[in-house]
Amino acid sequence: MSKQTKARIIDAAEALFAEQGYGQTSMREITSKANVNLASVNYHFGSKKNLIQAVLKRYFDVLMPQVDDMLETLIPSQGRKGVDQLLQGLALPLLHLNAVQPNGTEIFVQLLGKGYTESQGHLRKFILGNYGETIEGLLSMLRIALPAIPADELFWRLHFAIGSFVFSMASSQALKDIAKADYQQDIEIQDVIAHLVPFVAQGISAEGYAREL
Amino acid sequence: MSKQTKARIIDAAEALFAEQGYGQTSMREITSKANVNLASVNYHFGSKKNLIQAVLKRYFDVLMPQVDDMLETLIPSQGRKGVDQLLQGLALPLLHLNAVQPNGTEIFVQLLGKGYTESQGHLRKFILGNYGETIEGLLSMLRIALPAIPADELFWRLHFAIGSFVFSMASSQALKDIAKADYQQDIEIQDVIAHLVPFVAQGISAEGYAREL
């Protein structure tokens, strides 16, 4: 029953990776949580690096085609409205990742964040190599929406935006606890995205540029 | 010469922690870079955890009193202007950390970012326990600047803002690489902060609220 073992390894690995990070998660933890033998990871995936990429691939292969579709059907608008459209258009495919796996959206974004902050060089290569065109498409749509903002300024804002999202996910357990205790709110990933969209849209569309300090 | 050894360990440790993260940096790397004996870390600091806290303490003890001063002398303004003031007011003490150590600001924020994303529980306790009052002061100043925004909405935006900053620093090596490769820019920490302030100020001050998806 190879398929079962392989799937169980991926399921266990992604949960542990998302929670603890790649470097801090050992093969022993993974195989123990998956109830499979330690050696089976190397049999099925070859190495830990390959396992990490396989975990992400399952999500990217669902997400990216949907983003491509969205980009194709989107009628470009300029300014804040165009940015809003784009972000809303991204939100839906992201939420569809919940179909891959219960809690899939949250897991995926956490995996992304950990990949960024741990310097997993092989991950960047893997993502850009396999899904670079979609990312390029997103960027050019953003450039159309904000033609007055220089490319390098857009680069900065995009990363700040990603940071807002990824960090919120990375510390989502803390956020959930605080929100429940202080504001009597139960938070789901939809809520995070709903609050995030106006914040990011506003920040990205800002007309003032960097100023000397 | 205890003092020299202790200082050399801290210097070497903070550089390695900022670059690689806490978990990925071994005592052997630290002592080798510092040119001291392996056992001296445990002699002077007791444990790796204590060393991590000592590294951060050197920066916090400079930063936080300056933030306190800033908060005391600040004349509160409302709206986007008040937010801008507050962020600018934070930027200067942060940049003063370059006096602690060459490249001190960058190192400090990277240390913070790594501490957030690696789940170093002891670090959060250490920070809140020792510098919680300053953080509370910052929060109440923000509430004065944006009285119309409900507390829970402010809570969200604050975390998005922190996320932009921390994430940008935690992944600053990646950002530098990309910026140099794609935009021929050499990035300094001032640049990150200068680009970040308008983005965050604009996002925090946004008048639109969360919308159902």
Next chain:
DNA sequence: GTCTATAGGATGATAGAC
């Protein structure tokens, strides 16, 4: 495909000589 056993290293921490 799955298992045990183990190679071959790295890690944090410490005992004890100097």
Next chain:
DNA sequence: GTCTATCATCCTATAGAC
């Protein structure tokens, strides 16, 4: 305070029996 030597424990990866 500084050193060497070492303990005990972790790690990834693999060889080889079943």
